[in-house]
Amino acid sequence: MKYSMPLLMILFLAGCQKPLSKSVPACCTKPATPAIANQASSPLSATSVYQLPGTWTTAGGDSLSLQQLRGKVQVVAMIFTHCGYACPKIVENMKDIQHQLADRNSVGFVLVTFDMARDSLSRLRAFAKEENLNRHWTILKGTPQLTRQLSMLLDISYAPLPNGDYRHSNIITILDVAGQIAQRLEGLEIDPTAAAAAITKLAQKTDL
Numbered sequence: 001m002k003y004s005m006p007l008l009m010i011l012f013l014a015g016c017q018k019p020l021s022k023s024v025p026a027c028c029t030k031p032a033t034p035a036i037a038n039q040a041s042s043p044l045s046a047t048s049v050y051q052l053p054g055t056w057t058t059a060g061g062d063s064l065s066l067q068q069l070r071g072k073v074q075v076v077a078m079i080f081t082h083c084g085y086a087c088p089k090i091v092e093n094m095k096d097i098q099h100q101l102a103d104r105n106s107v108g109f110v111l112v113t114f115d116m117a118r119d120s121l122s123r124l125r126a127f128a129k130e131e132n133l134n135r136h137w138t139i140l141k142g143t144p145q146l147t148r149q150l151s152m153l154l155d156i157s158y159a160p161l162p163n164g165d166y167r168h169s170n171i172i173t174i175l176d177v178a179g180q181i182a183q184r185l186e187g188l189e190i191d192p193t194a195a196a197a198a199i200t201k202l203a204q205k206t207d208l
Contacts, residue, residue: 042178044070049153050179054146056112059124059139066150066179069138072108073182073202074175078147078156078168080115081127086170089188091131094172098136100196106203109137114147114158114166155184176202 044051050066058064075094079087094109101107113119119127124139133139142150151158158168172185174195182202185195 045178045180047181048179049150049175049181052146052149052153054142054149056140056142056146057121059121059128059141061121064138064140069108069110069175070179071177072106073177073199074108074110074179075199076110076112076154076173076175077171078112078114078151078154078158080113080166080168081119081123082115082165084165086168086188088131090170090172093185093188093190093192095131096192097172097190097195097199100192101199103200103203104136107136107199109133111137111139112147112150113139113141114151114168116141116144116147118164154181174199174202177205 044067050070052066054065056064056066075097077090077094079090081087091111098104098107098109113124119141121141124141128137128139154171154173156169156171156173158166160166170186170188172190172195173181174183174185176182183195183198
């Protein structure tokens with residue numbers, strides 16, 4: 001995938017394309033206001049994922065736009081909580097990355113469900129508790145259209161199976177502080193140390 005494709009073109013394709021074949025946890029609170037003011041006020045690149053309009057709902061029931069994630073490096077995955085193996089492994093990989101970080105306050109972790117029917121907000125909260133996700137994690141649920149559009153931007157495919165489960169890509173996406181795709185970790189076997197090192201370098205950049 002070429003990340004230079006303009007956002008509006010991707011959204012147009014997403015609207016026309018059929019689905020591809022391929023305690024209340026602190027993670028549920030609203031993300032903190034970005035600490036770097038000049039980043040928050042500067043225009044977003046045409047390739048920024050944060051250009052995607054629309055409102056998501058956090059597991060805690062708050063409304064959130066993707067632009068509110070701006071100002072931190074974000075580690076993002078699309079999953080469904082009833083997944084028996086791949087999704088728990090993706091979350092485990094993300095937690096391994098988090099544990100490798102020396103500065104965890106400058107990095108956020110985002111999970112987005114594509115299971116509209118079964119992943120209710122209460123189920124997402126229960127999942128966060130089961131996985132012991134801390135305040136650096138955000139779990140999001142959107143409309144079917146918004147979820148499909150995000151999956152197109154992240155080059156992630158998912159499709160429902162007859163039993164209610166999903167066939168899906170196994171990808172972790174690293175976004176820089178301005179929402180541009182910096183790295184994609186494909187598959188279930190990753191190197192968390194190398195990923196954490198790359199994330200640390202991204203978090204130290206203030207000119208994006």
